[in-house]
Amino acid sequence: MNAEVPEPLCRARRSLEGLASFITVGDWIWDDEIAEWCLPFRAHLKHSRRIPKTTPWVITVSSAFPDCKIKVYPALDGGIEDTHPHQSNNGLESHGKYCRSGNVCLFPENTEQGLRGSADFTLLSHAARFLQWLESANEGSLIKDGDHVEFPMQNIRRRDLVLYCEDGVSKMIWDSHPSCRDGVVEITENNLGQTCLSAFYGADSGLIRGVGWGTIFEKDRQKRTDWGIWLLASSVPHVRCWQSPNTYGELREWAKEEKLDLDDIIGRNASTLRDGLRHYLAIGVPCSSKAGEDPISLSWFVAIMPTLADENEFGKGGIHNHKVLRTVDRCKTFASNVLVDWIDSTNCSKDQMFSRGSLCEELTDSRIALIGAGSLGSMVANSLIRGGVTDLCIFDSDSFGIGNVARHHLRACDAGTDKAATLAAVLNATSPIAEVKGRSAIDKDNASTLRGFDIIIDCSSSPSVLAALDNLEGSQALFVCSFGYAAEKVYISLNTLSSFFSENYRNTFGELMREEAAFVQEKELPWEGIGCWSPVFPAKNSDVSRAASIVVDCIDRLVEKRKTRANYAYISKRDVDGSLTAIERVEL
Amino acid sequence: MSNTLHMKTYFDDFLKSIRLSEEQKKALVDAHTELRDNLNADTSLSDVLVSTFLQGSYRRSTIIKPASGQSSDVDVVVVTNISEEEYTPAKALDLFLGFLEEHYPNQYERQGRSWGIHLEEADIDLVPTSAPNEALSESAAIRNSVFSSLDIEALSNPEALSKAYGSRTASTIDTLIESDDWKSDPLRIPDREANVWESTDPLSQISWTIEKNAKCSGHYVNVVKAIKWWWRTQHPDKKYPKGYPLEHLVGDCCPDGIESVAEGVVTTLEAIAKMGPSKPVLPDRGLPNDVMARVSQVDYAVFHRCIVDAAMLAREAFDAEDVYTASKKWRDLFGNEFPLAPEPETKAAFTARAGAVTTLSEANFA
Numbered sequence: 001m002n003a004e005v006p007e008p009l010c011r012a013r014r015s016l017e018g019l020a021s022f023i024t025v026g027d028w029i030w031d032d033e034i035a036e037w038c039l040p041f042r043a044h045l046k047h048s049r050r051i052p053k054t055t056p057w058v059i060t061v062s063s064a065f066p067d068c069k070i071k072v073y074p075a076l077d078g079g080i081e082d083t084h085p086h087q088s089n090n091g092l093e094s095h096g097k098y099c100r101s102g103n104v105c106l107f108p109e110n111t112e113q114g115l116r117g118s119a120d121f122t123l124l125s126h127a128a129r130f131l132q133w134l135e136s137a138n139e140g141s142l143i144k145d146g147d148h149v150e151f152p153m154q155n156i157r158r159r160d161l162v163l164y165c166e167d168g169v170s171k172m173i174w175d176s177h178p179s180c181r182d183g184v185v186e187i188t189e190n191n192l193g194q195t196c197l198s199a200f201y202g203a204d205s206g207l208i209r210g211v212g213w214g215t216i217f218e219k220d221r222q223k224r225t226d227w228g229i230w231l232l233a234s235s236v237p238h239v240r241c242w243q244s245p246n247t248y249g250e251l252r253e254w255a256k257e258e259k260l261d262l263d264d265i266i267g268r269n270a271s272t273l274r275d276g277l278r279h280y281l282a283i284g285v286p287c288s289s290k291a292g293e294d295p296i297s298l299s300w301f302v303a304i305m306p307t308l309a310d311e312n313e314f315g316k317g318g319i320h321n322h323k324v325l326r327t328v329d330r331c332k333t334f335a336s337n338v339l340v341d342w343i344d345s346t347n348c349s350k351d352q353m354f355s356r357g358s359l360c361e362e363l364t365d366s367r368i369a370l371i372g373a374g375s376l377g378s379m380v381a382n383s384l385i386r387g388g389v390t391d392l393c394i395f396d397s398d399s400f401g402i403g404n405v406a407r408h409h410l411r412a413c414d415a416g417t418d419k420a421a422t423l424a425a426v427l428n429a430t431s432p433i434a435e436v437k438g439r440s441a442i443d444k445d446n447a448s449t450l451r452g453f454d455i456i457i458d459c460s461s462s463p464s465v466l467a468a469l470d471n472l473e474g475s476q477a478l479f480v481c482s483f484g485y486a487a488e489k490v491y492i493s494l495n496t497l498s499s500f501f502s503e504n505y506r507n508t509f510g511e512l513m514r515e516e517a518a519f520v521q522e523k524e525l526p527w528e529g530i531g532c533w534s535p536v537f538p539a540k541n542s543d544v545s546r547a548a549s550i551v552v553d554c555i556d557r558l559v560e561k562r563k564t565r566a567n568y569a570y571i572s573k574r575d576v577d578g579s580l581t582a583i584e585r586v587e588l
Numbered sequence: 589m590s591n592t593l594h595m596k597t598y599f600d601d602f603l604k605s606i607r608l609s610e611e612q613k614k615a616l617v618d619a620h621t622e623l624r625d626n627l628n629a630d631t632s633l634s635d636v637l638v639s640t641f642l643q644g645s646y647r648r649s650t651i652i653k654p655a656s657g658q659s660s661d662v663d664v665v666v667v668t669n670i671s672e673e674e675y676t677p678a679k680a681l682d683l684f685l686g687f688l689e690e691h692y693p694n695q696y697e698r699q700g701r702s703w704g705i706h707l708e709e710a711d712i713d714l715v716p717t718s719a720p721n722e723a724l725s726e727s728a729a730i731r732n733s734v735f736s737s738l739d740i741e742a743l744s745n746p747e748a749l750s751k752a753y754g755s756r757t758a759s760t761i762d763t764l765i766e767s768d769d770w771k772s773d774p775l776r777i778p779d780r781e782a783n784v785w786e787s788t789d790p791l792s793q794i795s796w797t798i799e800k801n802a803k804c805s806g807h808y809v810n811v812v813k814a815i816k817w818w819w820r821t822q823h824p825d826k827k828y829p830k831g832y833p834l835e836h837l838v839g840d841c842c843p844d845g846i847e848s849v850a851e852g853v854v855t856t857l858e859a860i861a862k863m864g865p866s867k868p869v870l871p872d873r874g875l876p877n878d879v880m881a882r883v884s885q886v887d888y889a890v891f892h893r894c895i896v897d898a899a900m901l902a903r904e905a906f907d908a909e910d911v912y913t914a915s916k917k918w919r920d921l922f923g924n925e926f927p928l929a930p931e932p933e934t935k936a937a938f939t940a941r942a943g944a945v946t947t948l949s950e951a952n953f954a
Contacts, residue, residue, distance in 0.1 A: 017593070017595060017597050020593070020594060025597055
């Protein structure tokens with residue numbers, strides 16, 4: 001017996017009356033298999049092109065409706081079997097009693113919130129959005145030139161992740177080997193336990209491409225290495241319009257369209273892989289970031305193959321005829337109904353990893369020296385790495401103290417270690433393509449090493465470092481960054497190495513800093529430890545984070561604009577209650 | 589598809605609210621099941637009893653929920669093999685007296701053609717009949733419990749069928765319906781007051797309703813329910829025609845091929861209005877007797893005036909430009925059980941609302 005339908009659902013269903021010309025709505029049914037309410041309906045198109053004129057669908061909501069996901073699936077009974085763009089894989093196990101697996105993505109442009117409101121508004125707006133999707137699917141216009149590229153949803157049943165690194169440069173390498181379309185790939189595990197596609201070999205065993213992973217691979221560590229088969233194709237693996245192949249039968253169907261003989265490729269490259277273990281299959285496809293544009297990189301679609309036929313499985317003596325093994329693979333190992341065991345794969349190239357929030361290219365492509373791994377330096381370093389900087393050298397000779405934890409990127413477990421080296425290790429683990437090194441502090445004797453960098457950022461607030469920077473020649477950008485009491489004032493100075501003079505710096509910022517000093521003398525500073533004189537400057541983690549954000553933002557803008565000189569003081573403004581109201585920049 | 593407002597979802601919910609509840613349905617089926625079990629177990633009746641089945645508006649899916657404080661009633665036809673030559677109508681009814689006294693003491697009363705049994709949640713009319721020939725006595729439909737308690741809507745619903753009769757498939761039941769000759773022979777019913785046996789054909793009424801409902805894409809029984817609801821709730825002071833005569837009239841006036849309940853209600857009311865205030869003669873399904881015989885011309889004329897007004901209102905509702913106006917008009921016709929749509933929102937306001945929320949979301953990331 002159907003459960004009593006809650007009134008908000010009844011009301012919401014009635015709201016669909018406004019779409020009666022396009023959909024015929026059934027009544028809500030409770031599906032106890034998935035614990036969701038299901039609303040079957042039939043959608044009507046004026047003309048049938050890719051989708052029949054009338055098709056059955058099901059809207060599902062949870063009992064928390066309207067505060068829940070509203071999904072639309074093809075009906076299990078008579079629903080469309082193809083998968084279209086902006087739709088989940090429709091060839092998988094059904095979703096509950098009434099739905100196929102391919103729910104439609106209604107929010108390709110991050111518009112979900114716009115479809116939400118009261119119960120009736122929410123259902124009506126989702127249904128209206130679905131009809132737009134259906135119309136576009138019928139017209140074949142779900143992906144238009146200029147849209148961001150979307151891959152079909154693979155049937156991924158394991159939590160593993162394979163990392164690869166492909167960009168415009170690597171694509172040129174691939175393009176320079178036009179005759180190499182398949183071969184063997186070396187897969188290594190980095191010191192975080194992640195699986196990475198590392199080296200691709202051609203049919204003649206020659207190396208075609210080696211991947212430059214960051215220092216995340218400890219050079220002296222025994223690496224676990226695995227092997228697999230790679231092949232290149234011109235289209236993303238897909239069948240039935242836009243469905244990722246779920247079985248080897250479907251994968252073969254796609255390969256045939258690509259004029260590839262999948263069984264032959266596996267057979268030719270499998271000789272070293274018949275060891276009773278499972279190996280990888282990596283399919284590389286040149287991809288653009290937007291539809292209709294030329295490919296700019298490669299994407300890899302990775303699966304774990306079933307165990308290849310092994311001569312030992314044929315009993316004593318075995319079978320050494322590889323033709324027989326290939327036949328066994330084709331007919332049994334990779335039989336048409338065997339599921340493709342896809343693994344999630346992700347591109348770790350800089351433009352892919354940091355597309356959500358990258359610093360400017362001029363900065364990320366630079367070799368950067370960061371002097372000082374204190375509170376400000378550590379947070380600046382963290383922001384640089386997370387903003388796409390890969391080549392960073394940190395100079396500091398201090399050890400990390402437990403009291404630093406209050407405002408530092410390192411943790412209590414790092415206490416007692418070398419600040420620069422530990423911070424470098426942590427940042428290398430943050431980004432698999434980062435090459436962060438830790439070095440001892442800058443002084444007069446080693447200051448000249450800074451000339452090997454493109455950008456130098458001093459976050460040491462050390463007079464001796466400033467003195468060491470005097471008399472260095474070079475056109476490299478030098479940023480001197482520090483902050484005042486409670487990080488309420490942030491000082492940033494930009495010069496070239498040649499034009500920097502510590503005296504000029506003191507003259508420029510001296511007045512502000514002297515005011516600060518007078519102010520600090522009136523305050524009781526925080527006390528740390530039991531030393532006779534060990535006061536520390538006061539600033540909360542949030543204060544330093546704010547200062548670091550200002551510093552990185554300022555550096556990013558100045559580098560992008562190729563400025564060579566600037567002197568800024570950023571001053572926090574607060575109301576009578578102490579709440580931050582603004583940050584004012586004063587040009588000095 | 590046209591832009592006519594068929595208000596399907598609104599009528600669905602309206603009909604849900606005027607149907608018997610699941611509890612009320614269960615009470616009827618339980619009462620019938622208990623009566624049937626008691627009859628089958630009664631040794632004094634075992635020689636004459638052929639079968640029992642439900643009939644009436646419940647069976648035809650044209651029943652509406654009872655008025656507050658009232659019980660639903662259901663007709664249970666008891667098919668016997670007694671001979672008209674051997675039993676007078678009074679004697680035929682008296683056959684059940686001992687049975688009723690034993691199982692329903694103080695709960696039964698003698699009526700003209702039946703026994704009324706008044707239970708807590710259901711009223712049963714026990715209607716003794718005589719099967720005129722062997723063929724009907726052995727009718728697969730009557731023999732078969734499939735047809736004893738399921739209503740027409742349940743019969744057309746594979747899910748309900750499989751729940752009730754899991755071992756049978758819908759197709760075997762369809763075959764049973766097709767092959768049965770239940771439409772051909774009326775039953776005989778004893779009229780104690782007139783002291784005659786009369787023909788009755790409940791099975792023809794049921795089969796006619798099934799066919800009509802199929803011709804109307806399943807909307808016909810709902811049109812009957814809606815019009816019965818209108819008449820009972822909007823004109824509670826006026827009684828006739830009611831029950832089967834009203835249903836029969838609707839059946840004659842409802843066109844085949846209607847696309848929705850809304851269309852069925854409008855066209856039926858308009859057709860009745862068009863017939864004029866003179867009481868029509870309506871021969872029963874399968875029998876020549878006039879089902880309107882007991883309705884007076886005066887009552888019918890009053891009924892007709894109400895129908896004319898209702899037809900105009902229904903037409904306004906059906907032709908309304910927007911869902912809100914339509915729902916308001918339908919509510920005027922049927923009362924508060926008909927759901928009212930929210931006040932109309934202009935397209936600009938709808939877009940503005942969506943836009944406002946979008947702007948908010950664009951400013952909030954986590």
